[in-house]
Amino acid sequence: MKAATIVGILLIVLGIIGYATGGLSFTHEKKVVDAGPVQISRKTQDTLPLSPILSTVSLIAGLGLVVVGSKSK
Numbered sequence: 001m002k003a004a005t006i007v008g009i010l011l012i013v014l015g016i017i018g019y020a021t022g023g024l025s026f027t028h029e030k031k032v033v034d035a036g037p038v039q040i041s042r043k044t045q046d047t048l049p050l051s052p053i054l055s056t057v058s059l060i061a062g063l064g065l066v067v068v069g070s071k072s073k
Contacts (some may be wrong), residue, residue, distance in 0.1 A: 001069075008065030011058045018055030024048045 017024065025047045033040040 003069075004065045005069030008067075008069060011062030011065065013062075014050075015057075015059030015062060016053045018050035018058065019052065023050045029036045 001044045025045060027043055029041050029043050031039065031041050
C-alpha cells in the first residue's frame with residue numbers, strides 16, 4: 001500500500017471516531033508519592049474534543065487521499 005492510502009485510511013478512521021464519540025479519551029497515570037517502598041499513583045482520564053467540522057474535514061481529506069493513492073502507479 002502507498003503512504004497516501006495509509007494516511008487516508010487513518011484520517012477516515014479519525015473522522016469516524018470523531019463523529020461517534022465526540023472526541024478521543026485517554027487515561028494516564030501520575031505518581032503522587034514515591035517514598036521508598038511506598039508508591040501512590042493517581043489515574044486521570046482526559047478527553048480531547050473533536051468538533052464535527054474537524055471530523056468532516058478529516059473524512060473528506062481521507063477519502064481524497066485514498067482515491068489519489070489508488071489511482072497513482
